[in-house]
Amino acid sequence: MSTLRFSQAVDLAVRHAMDEDDGVVVFGEDVPMIRRELLARFGPARVRPTPISESAFLGAAVGASLGGLRPIVEVQLVDFLTVGLSALVNEAAKVDTFSGGRWQAPMVVRATCGGGYGDGGQHEQALWGMLGGIPGLTVVVPSNPADAAGLMLSAIAHDGPVVFLEHKLLSDMWLEWMGGSRRKSVDFDLPASGIEGAVDDPPVPVPIGRATVLREGRDIALISLGVGVHRCLQAAQLLANDGVDAAVMDLRTVAPLDRTAITEMAESTGRVLAVDEDYTAGGLSGEIAVAACAGRPSVRFGRVTTESTIPYARDREEAGLPNVGRILDAVKPLLE
Numbered sequence: 001m002s003t004l005r006f007s008q009a010v011d012l013a014v015r016h017a018m019d020e021d022d023g024v025v026v027f028g029e030d031v032p033m034i035r036r037e038l039l040a041r042f043g044p045a046r047v048r049p050t051p052i053s054e055s056a057f058l059g060a061a062v063g064a065s066l067g068g069l070r071p072i073v074e075v076q077l078v079d080f081l082t083v084g085l086s087a088l089v090n091e092a093a094k095v096d097t098f099s100g101g102r103w104q105a106p107m108v109v110r111a112t113c114g115g116g117y118g119d120g121g122q123h124e125q126a127l128w129g130m131l132g133g134i135p136g137l138t139v140v141v142p143s144n145p146a147d148a149a150g151l152m153l154s155a156i157a158h159d160g161p162v163v164f165l166e167h168k169l170l171s172d173m174w175l176e177w178m179g180g181s182r183r184k185s186v187d188f189d190l191p192a193s194g195i196e197g198a199v200d201d202p203p204v205p206v207p208i209g210r211a212t213v214l215r216e217g218r219d220i221a222l223i224s225l226g227v228g229v230h231r232c233l234q235a236a237q238l239l240a241n242d243g244v245d246a247a248v249m250d251l252r253t254v255a256p257l258d259r260t261a262i263t264e265m266a267e268s269t270g271r272v273l274a275v276d277e278d279y280t281a282g283g284l285s286g287e288i289a290v291a292a293c294a295g296r297p298s299v300r301f302g303r304v305t306t307e308s309t310i311p312y313a314r315d316r317e318e319a320g321l322p323n324v325g326r327i328l329d330a331v332k333p334l335l336e
Contacts, residue, residue: 004199006166007173009145010110011038013203014072016135018042021070024156028057028074028110034173035074054084058109062091065107070156077115078127078165080144093136104159108152112174113141114167114227114277115321117188121310123297124168125318126226129276129283131163133253138162141253143170143229145197147252150206167226167277170194191230210318211258213265217247220334221265223288224275225251228322232275235327244335254284259291266292266299266328271334274303275322302330 004012015038018024018045027048032039039047050057054075061073075081081088092105102211114122132139135196138160142148148166155162168174169190214229215236222232229250249265251258274285285303293299304322311317 001198001200002310003031003196004145004149005196006145006148006174006194009149009197009199009203010152011121012199012201013037013149014038015041016155016202017153017156018046020113022046023069024068024072025064026072026074027060029076031074033256045145054080055087055165055204056084058087059091060108061109062087062095062105065092065105065161066095066103070106071112072108072110072156075109075111077112077123078163079123081109081111081131081163088137088161088163089134093134094301096136096160104152105161106159107161108155109161109163111163111165112168114166114169115306115310115317116227117175118312118314118317120312124310126165126276126278126306127224128165128254129206129278129285129287130297132257132284132287133282134255136160137255139165140208140252141165141167141225142206142252143226143250144194145199146203147206147250149199149203151208151252153203153205154208157205162208165226171310189318191234193233193308194227194230200221206252209253209256209258211249211251211253211261213247213249213261215246215248217245218269219245220271220273220331221247221269222273222275222327223248223249223262223265225254226277228275228277231322231324231327234324235331238328239331240323244331257284257291259294262288262291263295267296267319270296270298271300272300272302273327273330274305274333275327276303276305277322280305280307300334302334304330321330
C-alpha cells in the first residue's frame with residue numbers, strides 16, 4: 001500500500017490493466033506528454049496522440065473497442081465531450097442493444113470535470129446527470145484515490161462504454177495545468193482528504209453501481225459524489241458541533257445509480273439533502289429525490305446544485321457552486 005495522489009492512483013490502475021492485457025491502449029490529445037510514464041513503459045503503439053478532434057478520436061475508440069481492443073480515450077474536459085457525443089451516445093451506448101448482445105463497446109472515456117478554479121461555464125461543468133441518463137452508458141465519479149484506482153480497474157474490465165470523471169479540485173495535476181501557476185492569486189478550496197490517500201498496489205477493484213456510507217448519522221443524510229463528498233463531510237462536522245447527527249453517502253457511480261442505498265438511507269433518517277455540482281434541471285439530484293422518496297413518501301428532501309451557467313468571476317463562481325455554506329443553509333429548513 002502506498003500514499004498516492006488522485007491522478008497517480010488512476011495511472012496506477014491503468015498501468016496494471018495494461019500489464020495484464022495487451023488490448024488496453026490509451027490515446028487522446030497530448031497523451032504521450034501527460035502519460036509519459038505509460039509511454040516509456042508500453043511504447044508509442046499503445047500510448048498514442050490524436051489530433052484535436054473529439055469526434056474523430058471518440059469515433060476511433062468505438063471502432064477499436066468493436067475490433068477487440070479496450071481503449072482508454074482521454075478527453076481533457078467533459079465539456080468537450082459534447083463535440084463528439086454522437087460516437088458515444090448513438091454508437092457505443094447502443095451497440096449492445098441493437099446487436100442483441102452480440103457486440104459490445106468496452107471503452108473508457110477519461111475526462112476531467114467540475115469547477116472552483118476560475119475557468120467559467122465552458123470548461124467547468126459536471127454534466128454527469130446528462131451522461132448518466134443515456135441507456136447503455138456507465139458513468140463513475142470517484143472522490144478519493146483508492147476509489148479512483150478501483151473504479152478505473154472496474155471501468156476497464158466492463159464490457160461496455162464507461163465515462164470516468166475526475167474532478168479537477170481533486171486532481172492536482174489537472175488543477176496545476178488548467179488553473180494553477182497562472183492563477184497564483186486565487187485561493188482554491190482543495191479537500192486534502194480527496195487529493196491524497198492510501199492505495200493498494202495492485203489496486204482493489206471497486207464495484208460499479210455501489211454507493212458507500214462514509215459517515216453514519218440519524219438526523220439527516222447528505223448525499224453527493226466527487227468533490228461534493230468532502231464538502232458534505234465538512235458540513236457534517238460543523239453540524240455535529242450543533243448537535244445534529246448527519247450521515248454522508250458517496251454515490252461513486254451516477255449510472256447505474258445505487259437507488260437501494262439511497263432509499264435505505266432516506267428511510268433511516270427521514271431527511272435527505274442532495275449535493276450535486278451538476279445543473280438543477282434534469283440533473284442527478286432529481287434522480288436522488290425519486291430514490292429517496294420511493295420507500296417513504298414523507299421523506300423531507302432538499303438539494304444544493306449548480307443552478308445556472310458558471311461565471312468566470314471567482315466570487316460569483318464560489319457563490320453558485322455547491323459549498324459548505326450553501327449546504328448548511330439548506331439543512332436548516334429540513335430540520336425544522
